Amino acid sequence: MAISISQLIPSPTSPFCLNLTPFSLNPKIPSSTPTPPHLNVLNHYRRRKATSLHRCSASSFSEKHHANSPKSDDIVELPLFPLPLVLFPGAILPLQIFEFxxxxxMHTLLHTDLRFGVIYTDAVSGTAEVGCVGEVIKHERLVDDRFFLICKGQERFxxxxxVRTKPYLVARxxxxxxxxxPSADVDVDGLANEVETYMKDVIRLSNRLGGKAEKDVGDLRRNLFxxxxxxxxxxxxxxxxxEQQALLELEDTGARLMREKETLKNTxxxxxxxxxxxDVFPSSPSSSSSS
Structure with missing residues (x-):
């Protein structure tokens, strides 16, 4: 469901990407967001193995929110970053901030609680009403007053x-x-194990198609609830x-896992x-032509 703040977002200028390179806060919002035939689970898995920034463990994000987490019935004001990406609780998001x-x-956040709202937007569907808090866990201020940030997803909202549109959006x-x-028959732990199995199969088959050596994918769940x-x-x-936004908005773990299972199954x-x-039409070895 879109909200009316989409027209308040200025036309951005930098490309969309969610990876470990700094992300600009002037993202280029494409006229349409294509969904690839299969999801980039493999690339995310490789980055997760390559860096501890993407590691999400039971010790770092438990089934319940941390002790000082806000209560679900609290209403607070939060500054917003509308971006063409979806941040999830427990995920890591690098940002580069240069717009005035x-x-x-950022100057305000650095003197308060270092938390802001990341909310998905694009030119077609507008701005979502459900987002995720990003908490600054590392930052670097450059001499030209730009900032490099590493943020971690926390609560959804x-x-x-x-309540305010200038100089930046603030919302309750x-x-x-x-x-x-709602169904007592749903075994969410069993569903989580099924999803992990599908993820491993997707990664193995992606490796095979990419000509990578067969190897054990390892434990993807890492004791997470x-x-x-x-x-x-x-x-x-x-x-x-x-699709990520739809998953973020679901308020039922079982329903989210079921949807992810179907997506991975299709992938x-x-x-x-x-x-x-x-296998039927293997690529022929390249050879130089001669006359």
Missing amino acids: RYRIM RVTKV VAWLEDRPS PTPFSFFVGSTFEGAPR LNYLSAASAVK
Whole structure:
């Protein structure tokens, strides 16, 4: 569901990407956001192994929010970053801040609680009303007053009212938490294990298609409870931000895991078909032509 603040967002200028390179706060919002035939789970997995910044463990993000987390019925004011990406609880987001109004905001945040709201926007669907708090865990201020930030996703929120638009957006937000599944028959822990299995199969098949050596994928769940694991899985669906937004908005862990399972199953079917075609029509070795 879109809210009316989309027209308040200026036309951005830098490219969309969610990786470990600094992300500009002037993102270029494409006219449409294509969903690739299969999700970029493999690239996210490789980055997760390569850096501890993407490591999300039970010790760093438990099933419940941390002790000083806001209550779900609290209404607070939060500065907002509308961006063409989706931040999940427990995920890491690097940012580069150079636009003047956001530098103003950073100066304010550095003297308060270092928390702001990341909320998804694009030119087609507008600005979402559900986002995720980003907490600054590392920052570097450069001599030209730009900032490099490393942020970590915390609580989810829903925008209830925009209270200020200049120099940057500020909104009243209500906190979101997953509710117990309406069906007592849903085994969320079993679902989480199924999702992990599908993820491993997708990674293995992607490696095979890419000509990578067969090797054990390892433990993807890392003792995470089902809810934070479902957020981790959603964060790997890079290239499909609208699907990520739908996952972020769900307030039922079981429903989120079921949707992720279906997405991974479809991805695996696509990769299996591509692998079968490759087996039937293997690429011929390149050779130089001569006359």
